[in-house]
Amino acid sequence: MSSWGIVLAALGYLALLFFIAYKADRRADAGRSVINSPSVYALSLAVYCTTWTYYGSVGRAATSGINFLPVYLGPTLLFTLGGVVLQKIIRVVKANRITSIADFIASRYGKSHLIGGLVTVIAVIGIVPYIALQLKAVSSSFDLLARYPLLIPPLRDGSLSFLTDSALYVALALAAFTIVFGTRHLDATERHEGMVAAIAAESLVKLLAFLAVGIYVTYGIHNGFADVFNQARGEALLDALRVNRDSAASYGGWFSLTLLAMLAALLLPRQFQITVIENVNEDHLRRAMWMFPAYLFAINIFVLPITFSGVMEFGLGLDTDTFVLTLPMAHHLPWLALLVFLGGLAAATGMVIVETIALSTMVCNDLVMPVLLRLRPQWLQAKQDLTGLLLNIRRGAIVLILLLGYLYFRLAGEAYALVAIGLISFAAVVQFGPVLLGGLYWKGGTRPGALAGLIAGFGVWTYTLLLPSFAKSGWLSETFLTQGPWQIALLRPQQLLGLTGLDEITHCLIWSMLANMGAYIAVSLLRMPNAIEAEQAIRFVDNKQSLRPGNLRASAADLLPLASRFLGADKANEAFTRYAQERGVGDIEALPADADLTYFAETLLAGAIGSASARVMIATVTEEGAPVGIDEVLHILDEASQIRAYSHQLEEQSKDLERASLELRAANERLQELDRLKDDFISTVTHELRTPLTAIRAFAEILHSDPKADIEDRKRFLGIILVETERLSRLINQILDLAKLESGSGGWRIGPLDISDAVHAAINAISQLAQDKRVALEEALHGPFPIIQADGDRLIQVLINLLSNAVKFVPAETGRIKVEAFVSDKEIRVAVADNGPGIRPEDQEIIFEKFRQGGGNILTGKPEGTGLGLPISRQIVTHFGGRLWVESQLGQGATFFFTLPRTAEETAG
Amino acid sequence: MNPRILIVDDEPNIVVSLEYLMKKEGFQVAVAVDGEEALVKIATFKPDLVLLDVMMPKKSGYEVCQEIRANPEQAGIKVMMLTAKGRDTEVAKGLALGADAYVTKPFSTKELVAQVKAMLAA
Amino acid sequence: MPHRLRLTAQRLVALFLFGCLLFNFPLLAVFNRDGDLLGLPLLHAYIFGAWLLVIVLVAWTTERNPS
Structure with a gap:
């Protein structure tokens, strides 16, 4: 079959898919959603079945018998609980406008950027190899089919250049396709109707293709199920059908696989996206609860017949993963083989599209935006329309994730790492389980607890599954596996602490869950949940809006522009108008600036940029609302410190925000x-x-x-x-x-003034007092002085105050007071010096405060006077743009200075 | 023996008035003008009752009161705080620190004398 | 009908537990031996049969009383 023929068929298939998506989007815009159907929803869930199912189930069955089944029994059990657990998750997600599993967990634990980022990183690390697996499946099925009627796949070795590698083109094509699908526009709810419709169609295609092969093999090559099994029994193949021997451990492995798949069917980013985020109506769950398991049942019926038929036909020499494709090829049915190839393409594209959309949303909302908010707040602030930026970040993330997948595929090649990667990925995302489910049913979980659980679980996963997979691929020394790091046998990654007899997945699951749940619970119990954790706990566990939807409030006039920047003006307007109608208000302007409105805007924004970032952005336009009611006040008092700590944290997240809020706080x-x-x-x-x-x-x-x-x-x-x-x-x-x-209503009488006149007047007024105490009073005026515009009486008042203070403090008989005046380019300076007891350094500023006299006269204990003279004097001097201060050393007297700027100089005079 | 009263205030004129009032009742009177002096006089003069101003240099009346109450030997001493600061929190603070009575300035001389007598009789 | 809903939820939880029982040790061990049923290997027939049973029961529980 010619390569170009296959490429053309593939492109034709993708075009059809795109057409479906496009139609669905158009109909959604027109309000006649095609995906508003429980069956479409159930079918789209089958994105769970990737090429790992499509080609890999047969491969797994060939090597480990019936052990391929728990991967599908798990989701069946999960969906049995769909009406209970999934429904609750969907309700919480809708109420809080959550955009991804990272957002869900981050939001639950106090809208933490750190947790969102961590979940994103774990998800990307866990999923990239899984994406690599899809690329490998498509490219190798393509290579195989292109050689029809030969059944030998081309040798993959290092010599294959990038340019001739079909996998690279597959990756690039999928990236382009995903970008067109997933990032056509930015939706506040992160829903992609067209994509869901296309995914449902893909599910049909891969199911039909697989059933076609299955029926052909079972009833065409053989004579029905019984015949296949009979022949297989004849060739002593049926042993493979047994759960390995009767050891308890193998049942344990069976159980742990079931559990793993059960959790993964919820926690894989693509499953969370389709099951929860894209759900348009929670009633659809009811159909999905049996229809999705039925789908899984159907796609597995023919796995064993195909496996046995393939083994009988080719032995175990041929790659068992290719049986689905090679059986029709061997029986010269090129059209069926092409259909199988397209089914595999459907399985791969479905997974890759949804997974990369989900991951790119997480990367954008939980990794890039928080970093931008922290590092480049000004730049963000300056951009009026951020929708383009958000979409571009997502597009970049999609390309990056797919290229990472391709790179992993190139590096791993045919190594062990690719074959086992499905379950290894499952085990990675299962680390989200405790914090997600715990957060849904337990209010005591805290942010540090969630962080500790995620880090511990992810750490153990890395050590017991990821690093060993590297070792088995030859990227790490084999001794790491066999003897443990530094030859410490207890640390052997797959027999940790000497635990043997388990398969690697069960082993990892036991240790990682132990570490994960242990750390999550123990660290959470170290302290009470703080205000925001407790509030989110109420939202998630009780699934009710807390009594206080946040004490932030802002007006529509502030919130609408903010929302427009992230959602675009039309979408924001539309949402606000709808909200206004819901509240029975005529138009947007009439909306009261209350907590409900603010909360609405926050959730709206959360849909575009994630809840943690939304919180920060909202904080920029809100003012703390006045609390009402005694309960409210008590509540706030109780949590005030934590809220303050939280707002402190917010400030750190954005320097710009910080500046604004600092100003506010300062004010x-x-x-x-x-x-x-x-x-x-x-x-x-x-x-x-x-x-x-x-x-x-x-x-x-x-x-x-x-x-x-x-x-x-x-x-x-x-x-x-x-x-x-x-x-x-x-x-x-x-x-x-x-x-x-x-x-400021000083009743100033401004007129031309020669400072020497004022000094003379003051000395005259005080001379009697000085004489009574026999104090020497001198003056030294280094004039001539410029005439300035000032209030002469007020300046005399200052001088009298300074002089009378001096008289008061100098000793009788020996007391000396000297008034001096100087003039410079800029100012006139007056000094009043005495030989009194002096003023302690710590008092030299205090004496200018109201009612704060200095330490006082040592002899009489308490200084006379009101304690208002110096403050008044300083007010007066400052009014004329001058300064008043004192220089003094204890025991050496004190000198009071004041200056008057020459700017007040009378130009005419 | 006549009761001994220690007057502690940094306002000389208020001290004069209190001294006059107390002497007229026949009490033995000593005077201190700041907190530190007050503590010395309490130890040496051993008053039965202290009229204690709050706002004073060196040591406030609160501190003086606290030190009196911290000393078991001075447990019997009655403390009447006098202050021109009449906010509720300050009254509460004075009483919490162990003052027996709290009188705000300006006071009625008759009531003050009556209260002093009542406290001494108690 | 909240009562009805609560009953449905309880039935589903019971079905979940029932499923867990069917798909695990020790019931699994009972059928983990040679032998066949209508020409199918015993374990294979058992698992697929139990699976189908669970699916049908869930469908019956959820689709019986559409709101």
Whole structure:
């Protein structure tokens, strides 16, 4: 048969497939979905059957007898539980708009990027070899068929160049096909109607092709089932049909294979995609629960007849994996062989398309987007329309995954690694089982627990299955297997801790599940689930929206543009309009900016970029909503620290976000600080006012109730009352003054001012006080000074304050105070120096705060004055653009400086 | 023997008024103007009752009260806190630290004297 | 009908357990010997028969009362 003929048939088949997908997409757009049918859903699930089933079942049956069956009994059992477990998963996925199995697990454990990324990496590592297997099957069946009527496959050796390797073209064709299928547009729900329709069609094709061969072999070559088995018995082949001997271990192997397949039928990314993500109606499950097992039953009926017939025809010399194809070829039925080839192509393309779409969604949403959010937030922020970017990331991921598959195929060649890879892949994805099912039924699981379980399970899988498969392929030394690393027998990867007598899959399953579940449970129990884990647990386990759909809230005006950037304006508009209608609101603008709306937008966005990233993006436009109700408040108080920790984490994820939220937080803190200051200020003012009032009241009462008091005492008490009254009025005046200054309504009287006039006026005012205390007062004005625009009275007030402070603190008799003024290019500087006790360094800034006097005069214990003079002075100086500060060393006096910029200089003068 | 009262306050005029009031009742009076001095006077003067201001240099009234209560030898000493800060939290803090009474300034001299007498009698 | 639904769910769980029993040791061991049934090897006939039984029972349980 000519190569070109086969290629043409293959292309024709793919074109037909594409036509089906295209039609289905068109009809979906028109609202008449073809996949809204339980039978189509059940058929699409049969993507489970890949070339590994199509060609490989016969191969497996030839080598291990009836042991090929558990792989199909497992899914049968799983779907028996479909109405219970699968239904729950589907509901959770729909309610939370989950896009992939990685998203599911990440979302369950607090929307963790780390977990999403880890699941994605495990899935890619586990699945790439499986994809390689499909490439190998298609290319080798092609090579075989192309040599018809010869039955000898071409030798594959290293000499085959890439350009003549059919597998490379298969890979590239499949990549192109998948891109066209899977990434035509970005859907918020990640559903691909056309693809599902095509996959259902593929399932029919591969089933019909396989049944055709089976019927031909059983009834054409032989005379029915009984005849085949009779002949086989004659050739003593039937022993292969037994579960190997009667050892308990082989039943254990049987059981573990069943369990493995049962979990894999849910956890393989393509199965999760088709079963859960692409499900349009959960009622469809009801049909699928028996129809999918029935499909599996049908595709397995003829496996044993074909196997025995092939063995009787060719012996075991020919590759048993090719019997399905070589039997019709040997009996000169080229058209049947071509049909078989197309069936195999259907099995391969179905698997590759769905698997790479599922993986590319995971790579995009759970690996690339989080990294971009972390590393290039500005760049993301700047892009208005991100739909193109998202689609391109997925397209890139599809090509990359298929090329990885091809590369693996080239490297592994005919080695052991390809043959066993189906089950090895199963064992890899089964590591998702504990965290997924645990997360669905147990609320105690935490993010660290899930991480620990995944890492432990994946680690054991790598050690007990992946590395040994490398060793068997010759990529690693054989001694690694036979003697263990560093010759430690207990560490032999497939007899770990001396556990022998099991097949490698069972061995891996036992140890990896032990490690996986053990770590998951133990680490989870180390602490209580935090707020977001607990919230997600309620969503997943109870499958209800938690009482509080998130305390974030934002308006439609903010959310719609955000959604448009990821979904495109039309889709976002459409979704918002529909949501508005659901809520009975006329249009989008009328939507209240509440938690429900925000949650809606978050889930909508989650569909496009995964839930963890959606959370981050939503956080950029929300403001913390005001809590209502005492329960709410208690809830928030209880979890406040965790929520804060979480928002901290969010900040780290994006520098840009961080900046915005830092600003917000700073503003918020500033507000709180101001609030606290105001509170403190009022409390202090109260204290300061009450203190003189206390003395006044006490003495007034004493005088009032004790008219016979000694005349000297009475004089003294009245004197105190007077002093304290003055203190009180001074205080009130200064508080009012300060309030006026701070509110900016200072009542400034600006006029031309020569600073020397102000200094003279101040010295005049203070000279009496200085003389009373016999303090020397000097001035040294290094003029002439420019005339500036300022409030002369206010500056005199500053100078008097500084001077009177100095007088207060210098010792009587020996006290010296010096006022100096200088002028420079930029400013006028005034210094008031004294030889008082000085100010401790730690007090040098405090004294400018309200009511915070310095350590005080050592002699009298408490400084006199209100504690408001310096704050007022600083307000005044600052108002004119100057600075006021002090320089001092303890015991060496203090010098207060203030400056006035010359910018206030009067240009005319 | 007449009860001994220690007045602790950094406001000289308030000290004068309290001293006058207490002496008029016939109590023996000593004065301290800051927290540290108060602790010294408590040890030497051994008062029956301390009138204790809260806002003071060196050691606050809260700290002084706490140290009195921490010392078993001074268990019998009554403490009446006086403060111009009248917020509920501060009252609660003072009482929690072991003060027997908490009076906000400005106070009624009659009530203060009555309360002091009542506490001494108790 | 929530009652009906809960009953269906229980039936399905029971069927699942029944399936697990059919497809494992020791029932499997009973049929793991020479002999044939209608010309088919005994174990082969048993597994496919049990499989078909489970499928039919599930179909009967789920399709009987469409909502």
